[in-house]
Amino acid sequence: MIRKIVCGLGAAGASLFAATAAFAQDATAAATAAATEAAATATEAATTAAFTPTAEMVNKGDVAWMLVASALVLLMSVPALALFYGGLVRAKNMLSVLMQVLTIVCVAALVWFAWGYSMAFTSTGTPFPKIVGGLDKAFLAGVDVTTFAATFSNSVYLPEYVFVIFQMTFACITPALIVGAFAERVKFTPLIIFTVLWLTFAYFPIAHMVWYWAGPDFLHAAPDDSGLLWGWGALDFAGGTVVHINAGIAGLIGCLVIGPRVGFKTESMPPHSLVMTMIGASLLWIGWFGFNAGSGLEANAFGALAFINTFVATAAAGVTWAVIEQIVHKKPSLLGAASGVVTGLVAITPAAGFAHPGTAIILGAVATVVCFFFVTTVKNKLKYDDSLDVFGIHAVGGIVGAIGTGFVANPAWGGQGWIDYTAPVAKAGEFDLYGQVMTQIWAVGTTVLWTGVVSTVLFLGLKYTIGLRPSVEAEREGLDITEHGERAYNM
């Protein structure tokens, strides 16, 4: 539920009148003008005075925390995810994974600047404002140091750049997560083309549907100005659907379209460095505090709640995986514990700001049991080659977490319930456990279907045009040399 509203001068008007937003440079004059215009024409919304955020509504504590949180989320991609994935592949493909993650982050950041932010977090200039935003803010048009983005509290705002930056880091890591599903067997150039297209047609619309809303000060005047899933009341605190289910399903489709690695099931393909994987997994955990505790958009008690839930759910998941392995395999492995940690992080993401730490622990443990089953049993039975378990951990863990959010948000079990932002000042609504869980399931289903269709079309399109796979010889030699002309290790 990272939400957003964009305002600025034209802002008050923005949700009411399409044309306003963009150009105000003189904050004072423009704000006055916007307020005047809004007031003059808002007769139908007569009960609510036009609202214009001002610089006084920005809290430096929030700004400081959100900039730090943004940097922490970037840390999750490079170096954390790159090292986590890199350690899990064979030495001949180490460099290729590092390069894929690094480049995807760079490309995604530029795409976010160019049209991603506008597509995800505006609702004007689009024929389907519930599904995807328009291009009003493409290349960050109209975004400057005098514009603001809403938080979850009335009259509390962030500089719009802060919100753009924070959300940019999410757009960077999500496509990078996908590559683990078909690591060791994909050509670099088609992968980067896929990244641009997938962000455009899968990530931005889903982010818009789940997270876009007008903000607490605006929604009561324009209760329909929100994304589709937000409007349904789906809860996703930090990206269970947007990031993990989205990436996990895309990864599964990719690994099915591309096919298994040469030698899959006949050759041994153990990780080349579990030390790297440990370093990556640990850095993921640290970065995830920015991911989850930053998603409250404010430096307050809910940020702290998301932080502790991210801590304990993850700990529970790491312990659970080790215990399961002790029972099933008689030996707890480091990779198992690290996998448990990532599972816990994934599962608590949508619930981080809603659960009580006690139920967060249960959620982490339950998700681990399910993910362990998928990674060790379902994958082997169905024989798909999800190299680094992107589907088994991110999609499955994300689905358990997203549906589990409907349970752990229940105030009767210590959860935070839901807030009715259309009734100023925003206040808690009566929690309907069954209804909320059903809403979560609908949100999960919508995400799976949307990203599944988009990913299938994109992967098949690339496969039958420029091709996705290197030759068998190139794959045998390793992507480091054949795709990038250098080795990870010269010894």
Add this chain to the structure above:
Amino acid sequence: MKFIIAIIKPFKLDEVREALGAIGVAGMTVTEVKGFGRQKGQTEIYRGAEYSTNMLPKVKVEVAVSDDLADQVIETIQQIASTSSIGDGKIFVLDLASATRIRTGETGDTAL
């Protein structure tokens, strides 16, 4: 002269080196190697997928000694390198036709 090749567990190397030094062996060559015997490697499990590693890391010790020292060397390596568990290794003994010290040109036992 005998040429003795011993494949032992890596962590036993220091003990073997000390023991051989104590009975008068003047030099040895050590190589890190991989291989398998009756143990046939071992099974590793990564995230539920089993991998059988059929090559285990070992250390190969090569010693050239005079005939009268050979039995003592073999016995020493056998005793020191033994842990009584599977995978302790093997000792191979070859007849050594000649030996030459490069610096001085000495040959035979005096070259060892």
